[in-house]
Amino acid sequence: MPTxxxxxxxxxxxAEGWPDGLEAVAERAIREALKQSEAPVTGVAEVxxxxxxxxxxxxxxSQWRGIDxxxxxxxxxxxxxLGPVEGLVGDITLALGTVQNEANDMGITLEAHFTHLVVHGFLHLLGYDHIEDEDAEExxxxxxxxxxSLGIADPYADD
Structure with missing residues (x-):
């Protein structure tokens, strides 16, 4: 019996316009981020x-960050x-136009940029942030x- x-x-x-197949990309990215973050999963959890x-x-x-x-x-x-992962972990939202424009500006595929942003967003759900330099480096x-590990180049290599 499967667990x-x-x-x-x-x-x-x-929104219309999102390419097919990104759900599988996001799932793979989130599962890899969870694995490598070593966050303790202590019960059934949902993202x-x-x-x-x-x-x-x-x-x-605008509503949640005051940035219009x-x-x-x-x-x-x-x-x-950085606590236990269980219950409703949180929500990640991505904006198609902005993600497409950034990928084009960086000369990378939409899928590669999307993967990075899903990983980034999920790490925020776990409690990671980049406000302080030390935290940003981590x-x-x-x-x-x-x-x-997902075959995506370092997005910070040119910083």
């Missing part, structure tokens, strides 16, 4: 990933920072390791 995964991932597509457009993302960014513009990824954690280092 239930301790982490389920729910997807919602709130939601919402694929939206710039208008909805702008609304969310779209952004590539937002994370809404529901667990204690988070970016972990992102780079996770992405390398």
């Amino acid at each position: 239930k995964s301790p982490l389920s991932i729910a997807f919602a597509v709130n 939601s990933v919402v694929l939206t457009d710039d208008a909805e993302q702008r609304e969310l960014n 513009k779209s952004t590539n990824v937002l994370s809404f954690p529901q667990i204690e920072p 988070m970016e280092g972990l992102e780079t390791e996770i992405l390398a």
